[in-house]
Each structure stands twice: as C-alpha cells, then as structure tokens.
Amino acid sequence: MPDFLYFIIEVLWGSIMIYLLLGAGIWFTLRSDFIQFRYIRKFGKSLKNSLTPQPGGLTSFQALCISLAARVGSGNLAGVGLAISAGGPGALFWMWVTAIVGMATSFAECSLAQLFKEKDKNGQFRGGPAWYMSRGLGMRWMGVLISLFLLIAYGLIFNTVQANSVAHALRYAFDFPEWLSGVVLAAFILIAISVGLRGVARMMQWMVPVMALVWITASLFVTAQHIDQVPWIISTVFKSAFGWQEAASGAMGYTLSQALTAGFQRGMLSNEAGMGSTPNAAATAASWPPHPAAQGIVQMIGVFTDTIVICSASAMILLLADPAPHGTETAGIQLLQQAMVNLAGSWGAGFVALIVILFAFSSVVMNYMYAENNLIFLKRDSRHSLRLLRLGVILMVVAGSLLSMPLVWQLADVIMALMAITNLTAILLLSPVVTLIARDYLRQRKLGVQPVFDPTRYPEIEAQIAPGSWDDLPRQ
Template sequence: MSDFLYFISEILWGSVMIYLLLGAGIWFTWRTGGIQFRYLRHFAKSLRKSVTPANDGLTSFQALCTSLAARVSGGNIAGVAIAITAGGPGAVFWMWVAALVGMATSFAECSLAQLYKSRDENGRFHGGPAWYMERGLGMRWMGVLFSVFLLMAFGLVFNALQANSLSLALHQAFHLPKWLIAALMAIATLLVIRRGMKGVARFSQWIVPAAAGAWVLTAAIVVLLNLPRLPEVMTLIFKSAFGWHEAASGTLAWTMSQAITSGFQRSMFSNQAGMGSTPNAAAAAASWPPHPAAQGIVQMIGVFIDTVIICSATAAILLLSGVQDYNDASVNGVTLTQQALSTLAGNWASGYIAIILAFFAFTSIVANYAYAENNLRFLTRSTLRHQPLLRAGTLAMVIFGVFAALPTLWQLADIAMALLAMTNLIALLLLSPVVKLIADDYLRQRKLGVKPVFDVTRYPEIERQLTADSWKDLPRE
C-alpha cells in the first residue's frame, strides 16, 4: 500500500502540481499587479479595527489566527526537516519561492471567498471555494467534489498526521505512553470543536500568536549565538537550490529537481496557498474595511508569516546544527528537529520542542475540523445533521494518528493536497477576471484616499451571483 501511495504522490508532485502551483502564482501576481508586493503597506490598516467584536462574523484578526492555526502545525517543524533531508538545504529556497508566488494565489482565493460568502440562520458568515464554485461558476457539482476532498483531507488525513507528529514529540521527550496521549488529545479536541468555527477562532487568537512567537524567538536566539556561521548556511541554501552543492565526505548531493519538489510540497502543506482551506476562515470574517480585497490582503500575510518566518526559523535551527550531514532515513522529522536544537542549546530542547509542537498540532487539529464542518454545511445545504458523525470521525483519526506509521500518513497527505489544490486552482483560474476586478476596485479607492467599500451595484453581473444579504449595509465605523 505504501509503495502504491508513493507512486501516486510522485506522479502528482513530480510535475503536475509544481507547474500548476507555480503557474497559478505567477498568473495572479501578473493579473493583480504584484499584489503581494504592492499591498503589504495596507496590512496594518486592514487589521487596525480587526479586534473589534463583530456579531455577524469573525474579526479579521480571528480569521487570520484561525487560518494560521491550520497552517502552523507539525509541518513547520517535522515537515521542514523532511524537506531538507529529502531535497537538501536548497529546498528551503524553493519553500520561499513557493510562498512568495503563493501569496498572490492566497489573495485570490480568500478575496473570492469573501465576495461569495453567505449568512446562516444565525446571521453569521460562511463560505469558501465550494461557495465560489457554485455561485461564481454555477458549478455546484464542482463545489460538492471539493467539499468531499476537503472533508477527507482536513477532517481525517491531516488530523491523523498532526496527532502523529505530536505523539512522537511527547513520547520522545517525556516518554508518555501513546494510549495516554491519544486519550488526552481526543478529550481536548472534543472540548474545543463542539463550539464550532467561532469557538475555534476565539481559542486560536490567544494560543497561535504565543506559540509561534515563542518558536521564532527561540530560533532568533540560536541564530544570534551562531551568527558567524549564518553566511555559510545561506550560501549552502542557495548553492543547493540550483544543484551546485558538491558531494563531500559524509554529505549527500541533491539535484535541483529534488530541492524544488521537496520545497514546494512542504511549503504548500505548511502555508496551504492555493489548496482552498484558508478561504473557509476568510469567508467567516466581517472584513474591515468592508471590501473582499481587505481580507485577501490579511490572509496572504499569513502565508508570509507561516513560511518565510516560522518555517525559516526551523530551517535555521536544523542547518546550523549540521542536519544536512545526517543520513539516517529511520529518524523522523520531529526527532531530527529535537536532536538539532539539543545539539545547539542543550538537552532541555527536546522537551521544549515537544511542548511547542503540541500547541502547533493541537490548534491545527481544531482548525482543520472547523474547515471540515464548514464544508459539511455546504454539502447539506446549511444543516448539520451529520455533525456528530464528523466529530466522531475526527476523534477516531486523531487516535489512529497516534499509533499510525508516519510515511503512509505523509503520502496520504501529499495526495490529498494535490486533489484539493487541482480542484481549487482550476476554479480560481476560471474566476481570475473577478479577482482582477476586486484588486482594481480596492486600489482605485485607496488611490482616491477613501475607505474602500465594495459596492456590488457597480457590477450587476456579480451582484446577481451573490446572496441578497451578504454585502448589504457595508459601511460601518
């Protein structure tokens, strides 16, 4: 089974997904006039009033933290280690490239999710790729297909993977029995997910910034203590990225294709740009200013935070420790990162990483569930009669992940990512004229010096596709 999954993953990621992701990122960068470079200065304005409570949806800050909860996970620690061992230090460079071009794709998908969102029976917003596939493209069948893929990936496979990473770290650091880890995780997960997207968002807005900040601060201290070696590490990253790093004693040589494939795989698993997951959180926000592009800008910053900042923090620790010279395929990514930090900072590091990873993995699990529940709502047309079944499946996969084999889980995750991304990217490319319209409308109002407000009456064709109450009474102070 593992060999078959590996074969499918290699076909999807060997060429198809690399070209599709890179092509989509470049396309949206061009169509939006370099959105990820031009609009960064508006990030603070988009978040300035985002902490004000909103009755009709999440605040922009809550939506950002929810998306970061799903993004910032075991992949930021274990995944980076796997990328470096599989593709060499050059994989880090291609992770950065994937993130920078992926920011434009993230803007596109999150802006569309905001535009085509709808309200539930309680007046709260819901939306995501399934909604813009149904309303923007008139293809409900495509939305159903996407929702099924997302339920399988985020409701099941990814949660098992996060549980696996968490259990490995806790077992390695504290020698806790796996049955105890599984029981504690299942109970804690149930306590959070029973409150739905709103509860997950409130939980994430406190935990995610603290855990991510602690990890980045740790890496910064490690870099400062090893500052003379930093130029050597940066040179190694760039040389390996293009296959220029020569084989030496005890060191492997990696090809450029290995670096690109590993970098793109792990970058996408981490920042999820183009996968169609983050729009589920973006659509739930009552965006400020009241314009779809504002939430798109906030969410594309999440890609930068996740990959260029947090993943780079992990990469710095790994490369400064000399992990690129370590050639033991039996050692998993979590253990390798624990060993790397222990080499640089002492034996206490193993337990510290286990605690950080526990927060990362747990917040990812509950955010993944929120995404899955949102798409269950789409499939059942706003009713959640199958919610208990989804919760039971999520808890079962969390428990299963504690005991499962790691290689099989990573292969399943890679295949699930590819299926989600292909469906979502096709829809995004078909809706690219709408993405350009949103970006141009936002920038036009910014240039005029007025608060951007999306006036749907200016665009009758789009207005007919939206729910009647999704963009009414937008101006607010």
C-alpha cells in the first residue's frame, strides 16, 4: 500500500501539482494587479477593520483566526521537519514561494467565497468552494465532489496527521503511551466542537494569536542566542533551493527537484492556499468594509503569517541545530524536539510537545467545522449525521495516534492534491469574476471612498448571488 501511495504522490506532485500551484498563483497575481504586494504594507489597517462586527456573520478577524486555527497545525512543526529532511534547507525557500504566490490564490478563493455566501437556517453566513462552484459556475456536481473531498480530508485524514504528531511528541518528551494521547486529545476535541461555530470562533480569536506568539517568541529567543550562524543559514537556504551548494562542492545532495517538491507539498499542507479549505472560514464573515475583496485581503494575512512567519520560526530552529541527516526516518515532530533540546536544553522537548498539542487541538476543531460546513451544503446536517461526523473525527484522532507516520502523511498528500486540483480548476474558470472583484475594490480605494460591493452594477453576477447576502448594504 505505501508503495502504491508513493507512486500516486509522485505522479500528482511531480507532474501536476507544482505547475498548477505556481501557474494559478502567478495568474491570480497578474489578474488581481499584484494585490498581495499592493496591500502587504496595509495589513495592519486591514486587521483593524476586521474587528468591526456586522450582523449575519462573524467578524473578519474571527474568520481569520478560525482559518489560522486550521492552518496552524502540525504542518508548521512536523511538516517543516519533514520538508527539510526530504528536500534539504532549500525546501524552506520553496515554502516561501508557495506563500507569496499562494496569497493571490487565497485572495481569489476567499473573495469568491464571500461573494457567493448565503445564510443558513440560523441566519449565519455559510459558503466555500461548493457554493461558488454551484452558484458561480452552475456546476452543483462539482460542488458535491469538492464537498466529499473536504469531508474525507477534514473529517478524517488530516485529523490523523495532527494526532500522529501529538502522540510522537508526547512519547518522545514524556514517554506517554500513544493510545492514551489519542484518547485524551479526542475527549477535549469532542467538548470543543459541541459549542458550535460562534463558540469556537470566540475561543479561537484568543487562542490562536497567543499560541502563535509563544512559538514565535521562543524561536526568536533561541535564534538570538545563535545569531552569528543566521547569515550562513540564510545563504544555505538560497543555495540549496537551486542545487548550487551541492554543485559547488561536487557532492551528491538534495536536488532542485527534491527541494521544490518537498517545499510545495509541506507548504501547501501548512498554508492551504488553493486547497479549498480556507474559503469555508472566509464565507462565515460579515466582511468590513462590505466588499468580498476585503475578506480576501484579510485572509492573505493568514497565508503570510502561517508560512513566512511561523514555518520560518520552526525552520530556523531545525537549521540551527541540524539534528538529523538526509533521508532520516525520524518523525517530523521529533526532529524539531531534538533540535530544541540541542539548542536550548532538556526542557525543549516538553515545550515543543506543549506547542504541538495546542496547534493540533485548534486545527482538528476547525477541521470538524469545515467538514460540518460541507454537510450543510449537501443538506445532510441532521443531528444523526452530525453525531456520525463527530464520532468519525474522534475515532480518526485515536487511530492517527497509533498509525505509522509515513502512511499518515502519504494519505494526506494524496487527498490534498485531489482537493487542490478540483478547487484550482474552479477558481481559474471564475478568474474573470475575481478580476472584477479586485478591480472594483481597487477603483473605490483610488477614489478615496470606503469600498462597498454593489451587485446591481454587475447584472451578470447579481443573478448568481444568494438572496439576502448583499441586499442590505449601502449603495454607492
């Protein structure tokens, strides 16, 4: 089975995904007039605006935090370790590339999710890839397909990845039995997902910033103690990204292909740009300013924070310590724990274990919310169905703590590629709408007025929008 999965991964990631991700990112960068570069200096203002509450949905900041909760999981810790182990220091460079081009892709998918959102039976905004495929493209069958992929990925497979990292971390740090780690984690997750979307949003808007800040601060502290090595590490990252380091030394090392593939795989699992997951969170917001592009810009902050900031913090610790050789079989999270012990002392393993518990817990809780959202699209959100979904989530958390690490990550790579291919196809087909949204927003910004989306200006889009989603906004 692992050999078959490895073959599928080689086909998907070696021949399709890298070109599709790069191509889509570059395409949306051009179609949105380089929006990620235009607004990177204004992220602070966008965050301030995102705190403004509006009726019918979460605040944009809450939507950002719940999307970050899903993004900031073991991929930011164990995934970075696996990327560097498989592709060398240069994999970090290609993770940065996935973030830079992925910001434009994230803007596209999250703006579309905002545009085609609709209210559920409780008056809460809902949306995501299934909605913009159904409404924007008129292809409900495609919406059903992506919903099924999301249910399998976020209801089942990705939860095993998170639980697997927690179990390995606790075993390494405290010799804690894997099965017990899974059971305890599953119990806390069951309690958290029982409070509903708004309850989870309130919890995550405090939990996510705190846990991210703790990890970044720890990384900066350790890096400051070895500041003399930082210039050499940065140079190594860039040289290794293109195979220059090995070519100069005449040694057989990491190739450009290894670095690029590992960086894109782990980068996408971390920031999720283009995968179709984040739009499920973006659609829940009552965006302010009241324009679809405003939420797209806020969600770009999530991609930047996740990969450029948090993953780089993890990578710096790994590269400073150089804890494992090329081709190691050590679990990704244990690489990071070894690195922290080498750099900071024996407390490092336990500290990393605590961080991965927080990251994994927040990620699994939001994975469930994404899966539940797609049950709503499929009109299968009865109490019985929701109980079955919750049972599936906690069983996969327990199972993930016991499964072998390579199998878990291989399954994640396969389902991630299938989701991304489906979602990227849809948003590329909808790229004229993305261009219209971006230019409408930029036009109003240039005029010095607060951007407001007026669907009556675009009759071809107005007919596809859900009734009540944009009707009550002030007109220009």
